[in-house]
Amino acid sequence: MFIELLDGLRCVNDHPQIPLVTAITKRDDRFVVEATIGCPTCRREYPIRRGTAWFGSAAQDDVTPSQAGPDDDDGATRIGAFLAVSDGMTIALVGGWAVHARALSEMAGLRAFAMNPQRAIVESERVGVVHSDNRLPFTDGSLRGVAIDESGWSIREMELASRALSSGGRMVAPASVAVPGDIEEIARDESVWIGEKRGALVALHRR
Numbered sequence: 001m002f003i004e005l006l007d008g009l010r011c012v013n014d015h016p017q018i019p020l021v022t023a024i025t026k027r028d029d030r031f032v033v034e035a036t037i038g039c040p041t042c043r044r045e046y047p048i049r050r051g052t053a054w055f056g057s058a059a060q061d062d063v064t065p066s067q068a069g070p071d072d073d074d075g076a077t078r079i080g081a082f083l084a085v086s087d088g089m090t091i092a093l094v095g096g097w098a099v100h101a102r103a104l105s106e107m108a109g110l111r112a113f114a115m116n117p118q119r120a121i122v123e124s125e126r127v128g129v130v131h132s133d134n135r136l137p138f139t140d141g142s143l144r145g146v147a148i149d150e151s152g153w154s155i156r157e158m159e160l161a162s163r164a165l166s167s168g169g170r171m172v173a174p175a176s177v178a179v180p181g182d183i184e185e186i187a188r189d190e191s192v193w194i195g196e197k198r199g200a201l202v203a204l205h206r207r
Contacts, residue, residue: 001031001032001048001051001052001053001123001128001129002030002031002032002123002124002125002126002128003027003030003031003032004030004125005111005113005128006020006022006032006037007019007139008090008113008138008139008142009037009053009055009130009137009138009139010137010138010139010140011039011041011042011044011046011137012055012132012133012135012136012137013039013041013042013044014160015041015042016041017139017140018039018040018041020037020038020039020040020046021037021038021039021040022035022036022037022038022048023035023036023038030125031051031123032048032051033048033050033051034048034049034050035047035048036048037053046137051123051129052129052130052131053128053129053130053131053137054130054131054132055130055131055132055133055135055137056116056131056132056133057133073103073107075099075100076100076103076104076107077107079093079097079100079104079147079172080100080104080107080108082147082170082172082192082194083144083145083147083170083172084145084170085104085108085110085144085145086108086110087108087109087110088109088110089108089110089111089144089145090110090111090112090113090142090143090144091104091110091111091112091113091143091144091145091146091147092112092113092115092136092138092143092145092146092147092164093112093113093114093115093147094115094116094136094146094147094148094149094150095115095116095117095118095148095149095150096118096149096150097147097148097149097172098114098115098116098117098118098121098129099114099117099118099119099121101113101114101117101121101127102114102121102122102124102127105124105126105127106126110126111126111127111128112126112127112128113127113128113129113130113138114127114128114129114130115129115130115131115132115136116130116131116132116150117129134150134152134153134154134157135157135160135161136160136161136164138164139164140163140164141163141164141165141166141167142164142166143164143165143166143169144165144166144168144169144170145165145169145170145171145172146161146162146164146165146169146170146171146172147171147172147173148161148171148172148173148174148177149174150174151174151176151177153173153177155178155180158173158177158178158179158180159180159181159182161180162180162182162183162197165183165197166197167197167198167199168196168197168199169196169197170194170195170196170197171183171194171195171196171197172192172193172194172195173192173193173195174191174192174193175188175189175190175191175192175193177193179193179195180195182197182198183195183196183197183198184196184197184198
C-alpha cells in the first residue's frame with residue numbers, strides 16, 4: 001500500500017477515532033509491503049501483508065482472489081457516474097465494485113480503496129487494497145463516494161459506513177440493503193440505489 005494512503009485508515013472498533021500507528025517491517029520505496037497497524041485506543045492490531053491491509057476477522061491467508069484480469073472500462077464509467085466522481089476525490093469500492101478501482105483512478109484522477117476485492121487488484125499510488133468484513137476502516141468524513149456490491153449489510157453497518165462519507169458524498173448499495181438515516185435516496189432501480197449524504201443542519205439566529 002502506498003504510504004500516503006495509510007493516513008485514511010482507522011480502527012473498525014466502535015470508539016472515538018484517533019490516528020493509527022504503523023510499524024513498518026518491509027517497504028519498497030514509498031510502498032508498504034509488510035507492517036502492523038495499531039490502534040492506540042483499544043490496542044487492536046491489524047497486519048499489512050504483501051501490501052494489503054487486513055481489518056477483517058478472516059486471516060490474511062484465508063482469502064485468495066482470482067488472478068487479475070483486464071479492467072472493465074464500461075463498469076468503471078458506470079460506477080463513476082453513480083458516484084459523480086471528479087479529480088482529487090477519495091472513494092471506496094467494496095466487493096464487486098472493487099475491480100474498477102484502478103481504471104477509475106486513472107480515468108478520473110482520484111484515489112480509490114478496493115475493499116474485499118473478488119479478484120487480484122494491482123495497487124498504485126492512487127489505489128490501496130483492504131479486507132474488512134462489513135465495516136469500513138476509513139476516517140469519518142474522509143470519502144466522497146462509497147459503492148457497496150454486497151448484500152447482507154445490517155442497518156447498523158450501513159450507518160457506520162455512511163460516517164466515512166463527507167457531506168454531499170454519494171453512496172451506492174444493493175436495492176435489498178436499507179438506506180441509512182443520514183443518506184437521502186436520489187435514484188433507484190431493481191438492482192441498486194444511489195444516495196447522497198445530507199449536510200449538518202445549521203442553526204439560524206436573528207440578529
